[in-house]
Amino acid sequence: MAGDPYAALGVSKTASDAEIKKAYRKIAKSDHPDLNPDPAAAERFKAASAAYDLLKDPEQRRRFDAGEIDDQGQERPQHRYYRQHAEAAGNPYAQEYGFQGDPDLSDVFEDLFGRRGQGAGQGAFRGYRAGSGGGPREADFSMRGQDHRFQLEVDFLTAAKGGKTRISLPDGGDLEVSIPKGAHEGQTIRLKGKGGPGFGKGAPGDAYLTLSVGQHPDFQREGDDIFVTLPISIDEAILGGKVAVPTIDGPVNLTIPKGATSGQKLRLRGRGVNGGDQQVELKVVMPARPDDELTAFMENWRKSHGYDPRAKTRTGG
Amino acid sequence: MTRIYTEAETIAAIDDLTGERLVTFIRARIVQPVQGEAGQMFRETDVARLQLLCDLSDAYDLPEDSLTMVMSLIDQLNTMRGDMRALMQAVAAENDEVRLRIHTLIRDLR
Numbered sequence: 001m002a003g004d005p006y007a008a009l010g011v012s013k014t015a016s017d018a019e020i021k022k023a024y025r026k027i028a029k030s031d032h033p034d035l036n037p038d039p040a041a042a043e044r045f046k047a048a049s050a051a052y053d054l055l056k057d058p059e060q061r062r063r064f065d066a067g068e069i070d071d072q073g074q075e076r077p078q079h080r081y082y083r084q085h086a087e088a089a090g091n092p093y094a095q096e097y098g099f100q101g102d103p104d105l106s107d108v109f110e111d112l113f114g115r116r117g118q119g120a121g122q123g124a125f126r127g128y129r130a131g132s133g134g135g136p137r138e139a140d141f142s143m144r145g146q147d148h149r150f151q152l153e154v155d156f157l158t159a160a161k162g163g164k165t166r167i168s169l170p171d172g173g174d175l176e177v178s179i180p181k182g183a184h185e186g187q188t189i190r191l192k193g194k195g196g197p198g199f200g201k202g203a204p205g206d207a208y209l210t211l212s213v214g215q216h217p218d219f220q221r222e223g224d225d226i227f228v229t230l231p232i233s234i235d236e237a238i239l240g241g242k243v244a245v246p247t248i249d250g251p252v253n254l255t256i257p258k259g260a261t262s263g264q265k266l267r268l269r270g271r272g273v274n275g276g277d278q279q280v281e282l283k284v285v286m287p288a289r290p291d292d293e294l295t296a297f298m299e300n301w302r303k304s305h306g307y308d309p310r311a312k313t314r315t316g317g
Numbered sequence: 318m319t320r321i322y323t324e325a326e327t328i329a330a331i332d333d334l335t336g337e338r339l340v341t342f343i344r345a346r347i348v349q350p351v352q353g354e355a356g357q358m359f360r361e362t363d364v365a366r367l368q369l370l371c372d373l374s375d376a377y378d379l380p381e382d383s384l385t386m387v388m389s390l391i392d393q394l395n396t397m398r399g400d401m402r403a404l405m406q407a408v409a410a411e412n413d414e415v416r417l418r419i420h421t422l423i424r425d426l427r
Contacts, residue, residue, distance in 0.1 A: 089426065089427040097394060097397075097398060098398050099398075099401070099402075099405070105402060105405055105406070108405045108406070108408070108409045109405060111409075111420070112405065112408065112419075112420065112423055113423065113427060114424075114427075143413075143416065143417065143420055144409075146409070146410065146411065146412060146413060146416065147406070147409040147410045148410070149410050196413065199413075205409060206409075208410075
């Protein structure tokens with residue numbers, strides 16, 4: 001039965017239970033398949049008995065009228081979920097979501113999913129046609145080449161200042177690679193088209209180099225800032241003065257203030273990586289062996305100028 | 318090094334953010350700062366998120382509950398995009414045979 005059970009019985013929606021029963025009996029009498037050989041009559045009887053089954057029960061009738069169940073007495077689907085449609089291939093509302101314009105991944109994306117947009121679902125995968133045997137036919141088949149991933153060791157200063165280095169590839173060739181200024185540990189560099197060859201009209205894959213940056217005996221780096229520990233003599237510490245300090249771009253004169261002390265930090269603005277700073281930590285270093293003159297001076301000096309640098313530490317010893 | 322912002326620093330860092338707005342966003346749990354000793358602390362992510370929230374509320378006049386929904390969608394999409402990126406990178410680095418199989422299957426499905 002399709003449609004309206006009231007129509008099947010030929011009654012109005014406001015018909016009483018008695019009217020419904022009467023209408024059904026009338027149809028049963030005239031159209032019962034055992035009495036009436038006309039196939040159309042059989043259809044009318046079938047529809048009428050289904051309608052009567054539904055409407056004779058007041059609760060069922062109420063639920064049908066309220067739209068809770070359909071004319072088959074089935075629960076009406078309460079809700080449609082768009083996600084089912086939205087996720088399906090060929091959804092007319094499908095949108096790109098950030099890879100088509102991606103400088104690194106647009107090729108990979110298109111290779112896997114084709115171009116999205118105008119008339120999705122159709123013409124999306126030109127260049128690929130499954131043969132009748134199920135597999136792709138050689139001549140029409142296009143696939144992008146494999147991406148290759150490598151580790152590349154870069155020395156500290158090349159990473160900090162930028163520069164060129166070479167990498168040897170597994171196939172025997174080697175490549176010159178430009179390391180950008182301020183390259184950091186774990187950064188990847190993409191060499192477009194330097195991966196495996198493509199199939200058919202497919203482009204070659206890319207090579208990705210993941211950098212690991214080596215250590216330096218003098219410099220340490222945190223982001224764009226360079227850290228250096230600078231040894232100074234006791235006279236430089238007490239009297240102050242200009243001292244040459246190494247930076248990644250060569251030595252620079254640094255003014256040590258009078259009365260400098262170990263652990264004191266001085267900043268060289270803009271001397272780090274890419275406009276970062278260099279931080280210099282001072283470290284007062286004794287002469288290799290205190291000579292007699294210094295010892296004698298200190299003995300004398302202590303008598304009247306002794307001080308306790310541990311005054312603020314609260315250790316029991 | 319990830320910087321951590323106090324409530325006052327956060328409000329100062331974003332032009333369109335007022336204390337009142339911040340309270341609304343936190344109450345709606347659209348932003349979830351970390352609880353520090355000195356009160357609520359905001360990570361760089363939170364600050365960037367608050368900037369976006371202010372932009373969205375201003376540009377579209379979005380009430381709080383709509384904003385919650387929009388941000389939920391944005392979060393879902395971005396999480397998926399991140400996963401997708403990783404997956405695509407992984408696939409692209411596989412050898413020809415594996416990629417061919419994946420390729421064929423995806424084109425059958427989509």
